[in-house]
Amino acid sequence: MTQVTEQSPATRFAESARAGDGVRTDTAAFDAWLADCRDRFRNTVELRPLDALRDWSVDPHTGDVGHSSGRFFTVRGLDVRLPGAAVDHWRQPIISQPETGILGILVKEFDGVLHCLMQAKTEPGNVNGVQLSPTVQATRSNYSGVHRGKAVPYLDHFRDTARHRVLADVLQSEQGAWFHRKRNRNLIVEATGPVEVLDGFCWLTLGQIHRLLHEDDLVNMDTRTVLSCFPAAVPATRSAESGPSYGELLRWITEERARRERHVREIPLNSATGWQLRDGRVTHRDGLFFDVVGVSVEAAGREVGHWDQPLLAPHGTGLVGLLVREIDGVPHALLHARVEVGNLDVLELAPTVQCTPQTYPHLPPGARPRFLDTVLDAPRERVLFDAVHSEEGGRFLHARTRYVILEADAGLSLADCPDYRWTALHDTAALLRHSHYLNIQARSILACLHGLPGREGREKS
């Protein structure tokens, strides 16, 4: 009675995940290709004062930092009130980017195994120049020509989806602490005809990408979020959306959304109390959280050769921790119903821990995240995954996050934690078909979890 056939996308992805070496690009060839791209595709990035950026300006009335076209994004202020929270009112700079971009991976079968067309892409904010990005990674301003750059390669496969086989297509949020209402379209499209491999692109199996996830700063954020949306290999007999646990999960989300209150409104950046534009950058008076800086970029191997832009430069390395365990033989992850200021809905589900540890000495004790110490003090034998990845290098400067997956202690108590819940992995897969449910940090670490060869990994991939 199983509805999964040899031809189902889930099965085909599972097969691709088992293919640790590619048909089109074996591991040695990949290493050589990456080294060559790193050699040839180099950005020169220099700090430049925000008020001296070409094509960008600081509005004399509001202090907002915007592009002369009015497109791309604008750095504004945000006023936040969270009644009942440990810190219940603050103001901060935020990146306002209402347009929806495309993050798309093109897939194609070679010798019966699905491969992903990956791109060696430099971004100005990357610590190491080239990282592995989806086939297409483009804002609307990119592909509608505001950029005055070259055409985005392979874009047609993702813009005219009616002509192609679409395996996933869903709008997902990005960093809710740094973006106001940003969403990107996560797309997986199967090529139906021949595909020319352009310079800077290569075909990899899911198994190859999963292995690369263990390397620091290689698989970029956009790849990770699209990876998390790959159709799951969950047998239809356990199909999440007809099971009782899915209904209970949705009801818990409703309950949490209904009981939390969040009030946000955009304000002029120069009204963001506690923040100031000084020496060409926007900083917090205590040097906390992040700065907004300007950079000037000279690029090779990218759409345009030279531009200036603002970037958000976080202070300190982030930490994302996910506790996992099996319950009645079913893999579960401990998710957190987390209110963030920039998401459309009041909350999305986040990993067990999501924070910048070095910030907490400066905040009230109640702000210290639950389970932070559980993650920091975990014995080594419980650590299933541990790598540092970069966040989007087109918006953030050297934003790095340590991603840790831990086998939970069976004795872990959730008493007085109504906002945390053990969630079956097949239910997270069902949620990923929709917007507004799993935040970018949760999707990133789920992509890492799916790539594990152990019990949790097998469930999905």
Place this chain on the structure above:
Amino acid sequence: MTQVTEQSPATRFAESARAGDGVRTDTAAFDAWLADCRDRFRNTVELRPLDALRDWSVDPHTGDVGHSSGRFFTVRGLDVRLPGAAVDHWRQPIISQPETGILGILVKEFDGVLHCLMQAKTEPGNVNGVQLSPTVQATRSNYSGVHRGKAVPYLDHFRDTARHRVLADVLQSEQGAWFHRKRNRNLIVEATGPVEVLDGFCWLTLGQIHRLLHEDDLVNMDTRTVLSCFPAAVPATRSAESGPSYGELLRWITEERARRERHVREIPLNSATGWQLRDGRVTHRDGLFFDVVGVSVEAAGREVGHWDQPLLAPHGTGLVGLLVREIDGVPHALLHARVEVGNLDVLELAPTVQCTPQTYPHLPPGARPRFLDTVLDAPRERVLFDAVHSEEGGRFLHARTRYVILEADAGLSLADCPDYRWTALHDTAALLRHSHYLNIQARSILACLHGLPGREGREKS
């Protein structure tokens, strides 16, 4: 292999829907009860200038109309830009109500048949005083005591859901043209113990409520939206969420959301160009759309005896039309991916037609809704449902909408209508488990559709 058993909520609701006469309240008893309630529960509602309302005031700087407690709701201005639309920029008053209220129906089995505990409730904006409302209909300000009124009866069943059997619990939007980001929690809870029937309440089967939906201005908006969320009697073998049509539907919604642009921001009400406060009401300079008026209410049989408040008074009766047909034996409805200014996400699915017909002579020809004439000119034999219902009488004054369900002509063309889609009814049921998908007008008319005894009705109820 069907997963529906005699005990499933869906089957129990289907049985309740077939029960045209109630075990607890037969039709004659209902008629007598309603007549008695109408006789005893009377509101006296008088117009009063907005700037002379008790406990409400017009802010001298912004013109916003708000309550002295800062709670309930505020009438503000909204600036709207919809690039590419027939009318691409305007300003308007809007009701800003960020808090989440509860709309809950308590159900209980008598002699093996589920009954709903319905309330005879007066609202100041109702054309006819008493209508049939859910068991509980309360804003957070109501039940947190800002109202200084009596406790809301039966509220405990919906506030402490862990102690009860919850059959549905989902946040749903309300009128996106009149509310900014308002959502209510739609709840269906089964009572596990005895329930005392208080004055003004009575037990009805779903079949009885469905029959009452054919009467004008009786089953109120809040009842209709909760009704639409009743678990569907769709056999598991056709379970929507594992079927291919559901995936295609989600992808279409993503595509439509990604290609539409909407920019809204709250502004002071006195900056809403084209609108003015004159003679104690806010009106459009051409007398179009709606007015915001003040009323003074003396009530009997309600939480508090006397209060003032603003109401939004629309001009003209609304029209909601839904085209339906069978495709390969499966009932489908023609839904419209409709951008509305007040919803959280850029668009939700709306009925085929949703408008106020008398507005269009004053707008550009491109603004006239597709399929409006199809609905207005439909031959009588295609009309499956036709009744006038009231919108929420706690916020709107005499807001009435004609709801029409039509069997579509097989020759109907959808050429050049990427924003319309034939949608299987079992897929709409799957969407209704989530927020952000079906707007209030769609949910209202789906509730009417589910109540029909014909093919479409049988599918759901």
